[in-house]
Amino acid sequence: MATQDQPVKHAETSPHRPGAASLQVRAAVRTLLDEANVEGPVGVAVSGGADSLALAAAATATGREVHAVVVDHGLQEGSSEVAEVAAIAAHKLGVTTAKVVPVQVTGRGGLEAAARRARYAALIEALPNMPVLLGHTRDDQAETVLLGLGRGSGPRSIAGMRPIDWPWLRPLLDVPRSVTVQSCAELGVEPWQDPHNSDPSFTRVRLRSEVIPLLDDVLQGGVVGALARTAKQVREDLEALDALAEDLLSAARLPSGELDVDPLAAAHPAIRRRALRRWLLDLGARDLTEGHLRAVDELVGRWRGQGGVWLPGDLVAVRARGRVALAGSRER
Template identity: 60%
Template sequence: MPLPETPAALEVRRAVRDWLARYAPAGVVAVALSGGADSLALTAAAVTEAEVVDALIVDHGLQAGSDRVAAAAAETALALGCRSARVLPVRVAGAGGLEAAARRARYAALDSARDGLPVLLGHTLDDQAETVLLGLGRGSGARSIQGMAPVAAPWGRPLLGVRRAETRRLCAELGLRPHEDPHNSAPEFTRVRLRAEVLPLLEEVLGGGVAAALARTAEQLRADNAVLDGLAEELLVAATEGPALSAETLATAPAALRRRALRAWLTAGGAKGLTDKHLRAVDALVVDWRGQGGVAVGGGPPGTRLVAEREHGRLTLVTRNQ
């Protein structure tokens, strides 16, 4: 289906073209298609700009008729010019609430079906702004406030600079009817309330431009974090003594670099669900050593726990029975 030469079409096409040129020059990609406006606009632009596009449609099975919605999305993908369109039924279950469980199931299904291709996701500038606000509210630090990256292999997000209104406008110009997921208007979900209540209020109070400003903040923080992560990696290399870390070497570094290095070390060692409290407790083993015991940091095989300990001026990560 040819795209019209309208401002919305040109903006979405340009965003996809620039992303492909930088991250997927071969031009063969998969697109995660939900049937919503963002992913429909992304798919239409990708078919125009890429050599080959395969559509992957996840059916979460959370509403009656979800299979029909998925089948319709697959049909639309083929009409737009996708090489193939596959429906991926998933089972949504597990800890962390419905949103988290659905996200895990969706990404696992896409990863298993992508056949080695990068997968384009329809996240827009508005989604980025919501992500930054969530990070601010949770106090998760610069890594969370930096939002979503344009690429985090195998995932690609070409539309992070495009407003949601433009994807809807493009769908209207193409005569496409996006599926409106009822979960996207359910007030029990935090992100929905941010979208429907918090961001509009901020736009009103601050005179507009808030979503774009939040997205710029994310971009600036990603650049800063890349530099800090590189310096932290150098510190980690300097402090490494076999499987342990030299507390003396770590203690000479600024706290921001030291904690980044500790996070990388703990994550590489198998720690899971690290919090600021975990990091500060492990950091205290370095700079506030009073003979305290080890710090449990999550992870480890069933029936065990992973513990960071200090002994003879060195930090080690050991597994202890619970």
């Protein structure tokens, strides 16, 4: 994977003094770094947009080493020049190093999903063993919650993005996008305007430009904040349920890796399904749907001698002699 570093000796710290918006971004960054117990260097993903530039500036204000990475997706003409300008802007904000990493965007799931996979893989490779700050704001969180609601994929999608999801740290999830824009203005930085952010062929763009304004109009404002608060509340509930599920899984897991049916059968189905999901993922199952989980759960909660449940990857969950096992799997 090709990379290019901007020379540190050309870095210039912005002479502009931080205003209220910049101080708000700084406070959010410091708070999350403290919560995550981060003491050493950090990475920051920089696109050249207002969110990532405000984030980079706030990270440098903590006094630690900050290593910026600009991922060039190559999806637009002149993207390499845009990436170089973003790296230079990050240097002027005081980062220790800035690196441009070109990637190939290919694979399943559409352009947005493929670009996200390529970007995250590039960041992990360029910033190994280091927490990486991402510039997702409260507005991004609201869009994520709406997408989850539309897909009907359960509370995990409604819970949105987590602030701490190692190695990813998202300190701006409670900060409005308008604040990052104002922060850049205070710092004398002109952010790049990504044309994809106004392209209605992308679902997120239509949510941002059409759906959320309409909801604000109908509900008399405050929709973005309400959606972000909802995500936080659901995340807290999920963490509590997951902890109960982990206890149940520990009680049911046998030395062989199979599960004892008795403790599972006595548990609430919602907790049991979470325990089964964790068990299946630990054994290498992927792309599990709600239908898969409910079918496996019926091996415990509605047992009537039925056959095994086939899962993606040529795996099959079966029940025999009071145990549930996963055939064709290998513990990682």
